[in-house]
Amino acid sequence: MLINIDKLIIGFDNALRTILTPAQTVRPIPGRDLPEVELTEIEKKESTALMRVNHVGEVCAQALYQGQAITARNEAVQEALVEAAREETEHLAWTERRIAELGGRKSLLNPLWYGGSFAIGAVSGMFGDKWNLGFLAETENQVGAHLAGHLQRLPQNDEKSRAIVAQMQIDEASHATMAMSHGGAKLPPPVKLAMKLGSKVMTGTAYWV
Numbered sequence: 119m120l121i122n123i124d125k126l127i128i129g130f131d132n133a134l135r136t137i138l139t140p141a142q143t144v145r146p147i148p149g150r151d152l153p154e155v156e157l158t159e160i161e162k163k164e165s166t167a168l169m170r171v172n173h174v175g176e177v178c179a180q181a182l183y184q185g186q187a188i189t190a191r192n193e194a195v196q197e198a199l200v201e202a203a204r205e206e207t208e209h210l211a212w213t214e215r216r217i218a219e220l221g222g223r224k225s226l227l228n229p230l231w232y233g234g235s236f237a238i239g240a241v242s243g244m245f246g247d248k249w250n251l252g253f254l255a256e257t258e259n260q261v262g263a264h265l266a267g268h269l270q271r272l273p274q275n276d277e278k279s280r281a282i283v284a285q286m287q288i289d290e291a292s293h294a295t296m297a298m299s300h301g302g303a304k305l306p307p308p309v310k311l312a313m314k315l316g317s318k319v320m321t322g323t324a325y326w327v
Contacts, residue, residue: 168325
């Protein structure tokens with residue numbers, strides 16, 4: 119299967135934008151009108167680390183969608199993936215700004231996360247659109263579960279962070295539904311397990327680095 123060189127150039131440009139430039143959002147940031155409450159040092163540390171993990175997840179989502187779009191065979195599927203990537207850019211902006219508000223930093227390994235996820239996305243696309251979309255749907259389902267866990271771990275009084283994560287959870291569920299509606303296939307259990315194990319490594323590392 120040949121990959122259009124123009125798509126690779128666009129993909130490289132998107133990588134630089136994702137990693138090096140501040141993300142932009144069209145929709146208002148969830149919870150932007152909520153007051154900023156005073157958090158203890160322990161609460162602030164926990165919120166910052168969790169939002170950093172979520173930001174890494176969005177970096178990976180950008181890369182995954184771009185990689186999948188490059189190798190997707192059907193034009194409608196390509197367009198759906200690119201549109202989903204645009205929506206994920208908003209999540210990138212939301213988490214990035216919340217990290218800054220909390221006085222934290224983004225992951226130092228973002229270039230590594232992006233490169234690995236892009237490669238995974240491109241490879242998944244080579245197996246055909248139904249598996250490509252199935253991989254996307256399972257990724258979003260796992261991200262949704264991961265976000266639900268963060269809502270339990272975030273400090274209850276950090277309503278601004280919680281509002282962002284709650285809206286992200288809604289959007290990720292929508293992306294999973296979109297993928298299956300375009301013909302995605304359910305992945306075999308061993309593949310799902312491998313994805314969960316890989317996700318644990320990523321989230322565990324991004325929490326600290």
